[in-house]
Amino acid sequence: MSGEVRYAQDVRLEGQWHAALVRSPVPHGRVRAIDVSKLPPDCVALLPEDVAGLGRYGCQLKDQEVLADPARFAGDVVAALAASTPEAAREAARLVEVEFEELPAVFDPVTAVAEGAPLLHPEAGAVREGAGSAPAGAIVPADDAVSIGVRPLAGTNVCHRFRLLHGDADAGLADADVVVDETYRTASAQHAPMEPHATAARWTADGRLELFTGTQTPFNLRADLAGLLGVDEEHIRVVAPPMGGSFGAKTFTRLEAVVACLARKAGRPVKAVLDRAEEWVTLNRHPAVIRVRIGAARDGTLVAKRLDCWVDTGAYADCGPGVATKLGYAGAGPYRIPNVRVDALAIYTNLPPNGAFRGYGAMQSVWASERAMDLLAARLGMSPLELRRRNLLRDGDRFATGEVMHDVHFEECLQAAADAVDYERDPHGKGLSVLLKGMQTPSRAAIAVERTPVGYVVRCASCEMGQGVRDSVRLQAAALLGCEPGQIEVPDPDTNSAPFDTRTTSSRSTYMMGRALEEAVRDLQTNGGGRGYGEIANEGGLDPDTGQGIASTHWHQGAAAAEVSVDEETGLVTVEHLHAAVYAGRVVDRAGAELQNEGSMIMGLGTALLESVDHADGQITNANLSDYNVPAAGDLPRRLTHDLIERDDAEPHGLGETALPPVPAAIGNALASLGLELTELPMTAERVLEAVDAAAPAEVGVRG
Amino acid sequence: MTLDLLLNGRPTALEAEPAETLLEVLRREAGLLSVRLTCGIGVCGACTVLLDGEPVSGCLLRAAQAAGREVTTLEGIPAEHPVRRAFAAEHAFQCGYCTPGMVLTSARLLEEIPDPSDEQIAEGLGGNLCRCGCYLKIRAAVRRAA
Numbered sequence: 001m002s003g004e005v006r007y008a009q010d011v012r013l014e015g016q017w018h019a020a021l022v023r024s025p026v027p028h029g030r031v032r033a034i035d036v037s038k039l040p041p042d043c044v045a046l047l048p049e050d051v052a053g054l055g056r057y058g059c060q061l062k063d064q065e066v067l068a069d070p071a072r073f074a075g076d077v078v079a080a081l082a083a084s085t086p087e088a089a090r091e092a093a094r095l096v097e098v099e100f101e102e103l104p105a106v107f108d109p110v111t112a113v114a115e116g117a118p119l120l121h122p123e124a125g126a127v128r129e130g131a132g133s134a135p136a137g138a139i140v141p142a143d144d145a146v147s148i149g150v151r152p153l154a155g156t157n158v159c160h161r162f163r164l165l166h167g168d169a170d171a172g173l174a175d176a177d178v179v180v181d182e183t184y185r186t187a188s189a190q191h192a193p194m195e196p197h198a199t200a201a202r203w204t205a206d207g208r209l210e211l212f213t214g215t216q217t218p219f220n221l222r223a224d225l226a227g228l229l230g231v232d233e234e235h236i237r238v239v240a241p242p243m244g245g246s247f248g249a250k251t252f253t254r255l256e257a258v259v260a261c262l263a264r265k266a267g268r269p270v271k272a273v274l275d276r277a278e279e280w281v282t283l284n285r286h287p288a289v290i291r292v293r294i295g296a297a298r299d300g301t302l303v304a305k306r307l308d309c310w311v312d313t314g315a316y317a318d319c320g321p322g323v324a325t326k327l328g329y330a331g332a333g334p335y336r337i338p339n340v341r342v343d344a345l346a347i348y349t350n351l352p353p354n355g356a357f358r359g360y361g362a363m364q365s366v367w368a369s370e371r372a373m374d375l376l377a378a379r380l381g382m383s384p385l386e387l388r389r390r391n392l393l394r395d396g397d398r399f400a401t402g403e404v405m406h407d408v409h410f411e412e413c414l415q416a417a418a419d420a421v422d423y424e425r426d427p428h429g430k431g432l433s434v435l436l437k438g439m440q441t442p443s444r445a446a447i448a449v450e451r452t453p454v455g456y457v458v459r460c461a462s463c464e465m466g467q468g469v470r471d472s473v474r475l476q477a478a479a480l481l482g483c484e485p486g487q488i489e490v491p492d493p494d495t496n497s498a499p500f501d502t503r504t505t506s507s508r509s510t511y512m513m514g515r516a517l518e519e520a521v522r523d524l525q526t527n528g529g530g531r532g533y534g535e536i537a538n539e540g541g542l543d544p545d546t547g548q549g550i551a552s553t554h555w556h557q558g559a560a561a562a563e564v565s566v567d568e569e570t571g572l573v574t575v576e577h578l579h580a581a582v583y584a585g586r587v588v589d590r591a592g593a594e595l596q597n598e599g600s601m602i603m604g605l606g607t608a609l610l611e612s613v614d615h616a617d618g619q620i621t622n623a624n625l626s627d628y629n630v631p632a633a634g635d636l637p638r639r640l641t642h643d644l645i646e647r648d649d650a651e652p653h654g655l656g657e658t659a660l661p662p663v664p665a666a667i668g669n670a671l672a673s674l675g676l677e678l679t680e681l682p683m684t685a686e687r688v689l690e691a692v693d694a695a696a697p698a699e700v701g702v703r704g
Numbered sequence: 705m706t707l708d709l710l711l712n713g714r715p716t717a718l719e720a721e722p723a724e725t726l727l728e729v730l731r732r733e734a735g736l737l738s739v740r741l742t743c744g745i746g747v748c749g750a751c752t753v754l755l756d757g758e759p760v761s762g763c764l765l766r767a768a769q770a771a772g773r774e775v776t777t778l779e780g781i782p783a784e785h786p787v788r789r790a791f792a793a794e795h796a797f798q799c800g801y802c803t804p805g806m807v808l809t810s811a812r813l814l815e816e817i818p819d820p821s822d823e824q825i826a827e828g829l830g831g832n833l834c835r836c837g838c839y840l841k842i843r844a845a846v847r848r849a850a
Binding site: 010195242465595601630633634636 | 737738740741742743744745747748750777778779783788795797798799800801802803804825826827829830832833834835836837838839840841842843
């Protein structure tokens with residue numbers, strides 16, 4: 001507010017130089033030679049021989065090298081430069097000449113799993129966990145950040161296969177009175193945080209590494225770098241200043257590996273701040289192709305569902321295995337279905353890596369599943385609202401994973417959304433969508449409280465990215481300690497002084513840190529009032545081969561409703577009213593909660609109508625904020641409203657992303673109510689016009 | 705070259721290279737870190753400064769073009785300014801990165817249109833992106849300050 005927040009991009013280390021990265025122009029190519037003969041003397045180049053002895057990194061599969069060879073996407077980093085100013089570094093990077101031997105490339109996840117497709121990581125899948133020691137060069141699963149068994153398929157581009165098997169889906173579909181079989185697609189998206197990725201690294205004289213970096217995952221980062229660099233975790237310090245937005249972009253190891261290596265070679269601190277265009281080759285959202293088969297009895301009772309999902313993770317796995325898993329079980333939907341089969345593949349392609357993005361896989365499968373529900377309702381001759389109501393999970397029901405549901409509010413969310421647009425009176429031009437989304441399970445959180453002369457210092461690794469976690473911690477601590485929020489100091493996360501936390505993702509921090517804080521305050525009060533420490537864990541996890549187990553400690557539950565009008569001449573969709581209803585449990589920070597709902601809905605609107613990372617022959621074609629449109633003030637729906645569904649005695653529920661995934665499907669279903677069937681996101685004017693052309697004129701009730 | 709300008713109300717001399725943008729010089733030479741680079745092409749508003757009272761993109765403007773002129777950044781807007789107070793009261797920010805540009809643009813908008821409609825606010829702030837999506841509360845803040 002005062003302009004005084006200092007982000008990672010503002011960090012200035014004594015004597016620091018600046019980094020620029022040399023990127024591959026080809027989407028797949030072996031590095032034949034790097035010519036640095038034109039470099040001026042006053043710069044330092046990090047070259048393949050400098051990192052030859054290092055291992056590989058990656059949060060779920062260790063498949064990434066500090067400098068890539070082969071380059072596996074156009075934009076992959078093959079060398080790095082440091083110089084005294086950002087301009088000098090960039091100029092030096094331009095003088096490096098790299099010779100590539102181009103390799104065949106693949107840019108579509110369905111093609112990438114076809115017979116004969118070029119392989120990005122031929123060594124992937126050579127070893128499975130528990131199968132003994134890995135052969136030299138094999139890609140091994142990371143054991144620090146991954147909470148699922150990773151299942152690469154040897155000799156393919158599949159870096160993870162998640163299956164969920166519940167009953168007999170094929171038999172159920174054969175028995176169903178009505179079956180829908182449709183395939184849906186979602187585009188890649190760019191997080192586009194206002195602050196780009198920024199990292200500063202410094203090595204101490206005794207071989208310790210200090211990083212000041214915009215990250216949501218300081219401890220995962222520390223473990224990944226320790227493995228890569230062969231340095232003890234305790235000798236790596238990660239400090240995470242507040243981020244100017246992240247939305248998943250600043251998770252796991254991004255610039256930190258190459259900047260750390262560059263700083264070591266340069267013998268001085270080095271800082272990197274990405275150019276805007278580089279954001280599009282750093283991390284995007286997983287595009288997905290999802291085939292839905294869902295069957296119901298004549299009365300609308302769901303009997304079976306099959307989902308086949310091709311999830312494009314780009315050139316490196318990153319958290320693609322986790323995204324495919326969450327996408328997979330979220331796609332089962334918040335319904336009682338006796339027979340469910342999900343097969344979700346995380347697939348390598350020669351595109352920039354895709355990773356965590358607000359909604360984490362749920363948006364993709366909610367788009368597919370909730371669009372299919374409206375198609376099923378139409379075939380049954382039922383109201384989409386009634387079809388959902390008849391099948392929604394309730395307290396005590398078993399989800400497809402086998403776990404028993406508790407604190408369930410799907411129907412309440414759905415009804416609130418429907419009522420907001422007066423759906424039951426007139427569903428024309430309106431659409432609904434409901435979602436279930438898990439929270440990171442298993443995970444651990446810990447927090448330390450210390451009394452000071454003026455109040456308390458609360459140390460934890462929950463990272464601030466605008467979601468308001470510091471306020472949430474401060475407010476909860478003040479309430480527990482009986483003081484004013486202003487007396488609570490919450491320093492930036494620092495792995496040297498904050499206790500371990502799994503990471504700041506999946507809308508878990510208010511809930512998990514809140515519980516750890518209760519423990520810490522109890523500890524403080526029973527130990528003289530000076531210091532307290534609290535630690536909690538949530539247990540669970542899914543078997544990747546059956547999808548059975550505990551997917552989530554508790555459930556993020558929400559619904560959206562949209563009312564739209566369409567200009568049939570231009571294909572322009574106007575969202576007249578967008579509403580989200582989200583189960584919040586106990587609200588800790590009301591303004592923060594409202595902002596999370598509003599921000600999620602607006603980002604969902606961008607996903608629905610505007611945003612797509614486009615590429616041609618593996619080159620991103622819209623890597624700037626003019627060609628890639630994120631919602632501006634003028635893009636908002638005519639009305640944007642939301643509900644926080646609260647229970648004073650309930651536990652807090654994270655709200656950081658629940659209102660995003662249902663938005664595109666609600667808008668898609670509103671278009672479907674006008675006879676316009678869209679299966680692919682975003683719903684651009686061009687695609688809407690195609691749907692207008694495809695619809696029989698008599699069926700289209702277009703309103704302008 | 706030396707750039708002489710009236711910066712946040714004070715006559716100031718800053719060292720600048722001829723090709724540099726105002727954004728680079730304000731951040732490096734004047735330490736004004738509320739001026740922030742995002743898009744680099746003048747569409748997002750994160751680098752907004754007021755040049756003789758008009759919002760401009762600091763990422764596009766050459767520093768030399770500010771010579772002899774009045775430049776205002778968020779640091780030059782007092783905390784008790786009605787727009788700053790309204791942004792705080794309405795919680796009209798999340799990560800805070802776009803906030804300086806939003807505040808400066810809103811302040812100018814309210815000088816031109818003292819009681820703007822929702823459409824006028826959306827249009828007036830059309831060149832300022834907030835990826836956190838705080839637009840409703842930003843609109844409420846502008847209305848509160850009107």
